[in-house]
Amino acid sequence: MQENTTSNLQPQYLVLARRYRPQTFADVLGHDAVVTTLKHALRLQKTSQAYLFAGPRGTGKTTLARLFAKALNCTCLKSESEPCNACSSCQEITESRSLDVQEIDGASHRGIDNIRAITEGAAYAPTSSRFKIYIIDEAHMLTKEAWNALLKTLEEPPPSVKFFFATTEPHKIPSTILSRCQRFTLRRISHSLIVTKLQKISHDVGLAIDETTLLRLADYADGALRDAESLFDQLLTFSNGSITEGVLEEVLGIAPFDWLLELDRAIDTADVATAYKISDRVFYEGKDIGHFIEDLCDHFKTMLLLKLSIPLPTACPDERKKELLKITENISQEHLIETLALLAEAQKTMNSAASERFLLEWLLISIVRIKRKVPLALIVKKLFELQEKLPQASHIEEPKPSQALPEATKEPVAAVPEELICQVERKETIVPRTPHEEECRQENLIRFAAVELGATLSKKK
Ligand SMILES: [Zn+2]
Structure with a gap:
């Protein structure tokens, strides 16, 4: 049902998120378990004095409250315990003018004085309704003192008073408060549900938009329906009757999907020049670098899942799926995992990077050269194969910290400095190794062992 809000003075544009805000439980998307529990409580008249709605932004916490x-x-x-939306109480709440249901922004009313005003007001009976309800949004922003001031009232509230808290960060709420609330955790809304809702809206407003574009939009909104509706509003203002994927990319500053495909092709030939060109385009066309890296993460994760025949967590158009499946034929599982590791590392260092542009260039170059890198697992496999070929059982021993490296290692191990191996080994006796040191050490040992085996094999000949 659409929110019935009109002004007598002048017609005002009502944003889609408000226009299509659910007015009945049946309209709520993606929170079936929460809705069922609330309806049962209403039917059995067993309601708690305080409720906490926790979950990511834009998923409908305050709407449910x-x-x-x-x-x-x-x-x-x-x-079915649905509100009638016709009685005076329902209408007052819909139009946000109810004296008995007050919405308070916890971010701007976070102090002890704000909470005292609430607790003093709670002492009076509701003006015309059964319950006096305080909905405190962004509740995690309240100060410690404010929570303390609220605690007493929350413990033994007047029978007609209820508190509903909404928060994106429930871990910041004191445990003394949490233990007095019935808690509901809202999840992100699935892409398919967001697409269904947007399809309904586009039908209502007479906008032509295909499913692939809507899926892209849902993906960008990251499970937040309100964000998806706001972005859709932005597209509506831009369009003149239809929206294509290209328009969406332009309006939202998303890199075109073709760029990702171009990068995939560059991996095949280790084409560093293409990596530079893509990085340049991202930079000069003003795309958000952080968001582009996120797109790359999704892209390579999708390919890995397709390669492993694992169902995709988010909807993906069939045509695109076919295209990606074809690419995965030329790239191994190990390489996809290594690419994701590179991307995860880039995301981690993004905030501290001196130049985001250089970070992106280096990342894309590393990605296109990924096939040139021999995976560690393959080296180990080859070593075992070599070991099998030896006439007598010969096993690989780890070099002792004090043991000097054999002559044979000096030349081929030029890329892995001898002193690094010794350094890693020396550290072993002093402090525990960090994961990075451990990785270096293992890699060095494998290289060392490879040289050893090579030398042994040539002696046997
Ligand atoms: Zn009603």
Whole structure:
């Protein structure tokens, strides 16, 4: 149902997120378990004095709190515990002018005085409804003192008073408060549900937009329906009747999917020049570098899942899936995992990087050269194969810290400095190794062993 908000003075544009805000439990998307629990509580008249709605932004925390408040105060609750949306209480809540259901922004009313005003008000009976309900949004922003001031009222509230808290960061709420609340954790909304909702809206407003574009939009919104609706609003302003994927990319500053495919092709030939060109385009066309790296993560993760025949967590158009499957034929599972490791590292260093542009260039170059890198697993496999070929059982021993490296190692190990091996070994006796040191050590040992085996084999000949 659409929110009925009109002004007598002048017609105002109502953003889609408000226009299509659910007004009944049936309209709520993706939170079936929470809705069922709330409806049961209403039907059995077993409601708690405080509720906490936790979850990522834009997933409907305050919408659910408002709906529940509406149902609690509705004078002619319909079957299935749905609010009627016609009685004066329902209408007042819909139009945000109810004296008994107050919404408070915890971010700007976070102090002890703000909470005292609430607790003093809670002492009075509701003006016209059954319950006096305080919905505190961004509740994690309240100060410690403010929570302490609220604790007493929360412990033994007047029977007609209820508190609903909404937060994206429940871990910041004191445990003394959490233990007095019934808690609901809202999940991100699935891409397919977001697409269904946006399809309905585009039908209502007469906008032509295909499913691939909507999926891309849902992906960008990252499970936040409100974000998806806001972005859709932005597209509506831009469009004149239809929206293509290209328009979406232009409006939102997303890199085209073709660029990712171009990078995939460059991996095949280790084409560093293409890596530079893509990086340049991202930079000069003003695309968000952080978001581009996220796109790359999704892209390579999708390919890995397809390669492993694992169902994709998010919807992907069939045509695109076919295209990606074809690419995965030429890139191994190990290489995909290594690429994801590179991307994860880039995301980690992004904030501290002196130049985001250089970080991106280096990342793309490393990605296109990934096939040139021999995976460690392959080296180990080859070593075992070599070992099998030896006439007598010969095993690889780790060099002792004091033991000098054999002559044979000096030349071929030029890329892995001898002193590094010794350094790693020396550290062993002093401090525990970091994961990076351990990795270096193992790699060095494998190289060392490879040279040893090579030398042994040539002696046997
Ligand atoms: Zn009603």
